[in-house]
Amino acid sequence: MSEMKRIAVVAFSAPPHSSGGVASAHYNLHMALKTENFESRLFTFGDSERGQNEGDISRSGSSNGWIGATRFILRWLFKLFQRGKRAYQLFDILSSIPGAIKMNRKIAEFDPQLVILSDHGAPGLFMSRQSGQKVILVSHHNPARFLERPAPDNYSRLDANLALALEERVLRKVDAVVCPSNYMKTFFEKSYRFEGPVLAIPNLIDMQALGDTGGTDIRRLLKLDRASPIVYLPSVTSYLKGGQYVTEII
Numbered sequence: 001m002s003e004m005k006r007i008a009v010v011a012f013s014a015p016p017h018s019s020g021g022v023a024s025a026h027y028n029l030h031m032a033l034k035t036e037n038f039e040s041r042l043f044t045f046g047d048s049e050r051g052q053n054e055g056d057i058s059r060s061g062s063s064n065g066w067i068g069a070t071r072f073i074l075r076w077l078f079k080l081f082q083r084g085k086r087a088y089q090l091f092d093i094l095s096s097i098p099g100a101i102k103m104n105r106k107i108a109e110f111d112p113q114l115v116i117l118s119d120h121g122a123p124g125l126f127m128s129r130q131s132g133q134k135v136i137l138v139s140h141h142n143p144a145r146f147l148e149r150p151a152p153d154n155y156s157r158l159d160a161n162l163a164l165a166l167e168e169r170v171l172r173k174v175d176a177v178v179c180p181s182n183y184m185k186t187f188f189e190k191s192y193r194f195e196g197p198v199l200a201i202p203n204l205i206d207m208q209a210l211g212d213t214g215g216t217d218i219r220r221l222l223k224l225d226r227a228s229p230i231v232y233l234p235s236v237t238s239y240l241k242g243g244q245y246v247t248e249i250i
Helices: 020-035 064-081 089-094 097-110 157-173 182-191 207-212 243-249
Strands: 006-011 039-044 114-118 134-138 176-179 198-200
Touching: 006 020, 006 097, 020 039, 020 114, 039 097, 064 089, 064 157, 089 157, 134 157, 176 182, 182 198
Parallel strands: 006 039, 006 114, 114 134, 134 176, 176 198
Antiparallel strands: none
16 A cells, blocks of 8 residues: 555446446445545446536446437347347447547546456447556456346347457456456356456445445335335346246245
């Protein structure tokens, strides 16, 4: 810790506009780095129509017009080549391009010594790596993990493989990869060609922020008896994460 280091942490979004587990994980990482007296700044690429700067969070995003046009074009292309298949991995990458370009310009102005990328959305595709800069990619998402499990019949392998090919291009700029679990590390090593170190390090949690968050009495909100059982299933609405099994589990 003897030398102050500038670190850029990349996420799709961040609180209070956080979108999903990856964004939350990188926000917690950013806060942990600040606690350790690093000069950390959080850069987002998925915050369309939102403020540009909030303290040490710098927000960027694609326009709603670009996002809508990307969705329309891909929908028709997949109707031609894979009718009836669900495709969102490629959309997540292509719809993020303008936001990622804007974000990477801001990162270049910040001139960090270390950049910590997220994988989902491939924001590193248009990153211009500076001389002496180190880049770490955190592999949270990886579309390949859905290819080897009992995925729904309408899961698009073409979509997943195209996304994997674009994500592999990002790895050319990466020095090391961190996976939040051994499970994700296994799938990373099976999915990509990468010669650098690959480590499994669990996601960090900002315990102070967690402690400052007030609890919610969900039974009272739902007007349930205090003895009513509560079943909590993360990502329960996602068909890729077992939404079709919810009734059976309960």
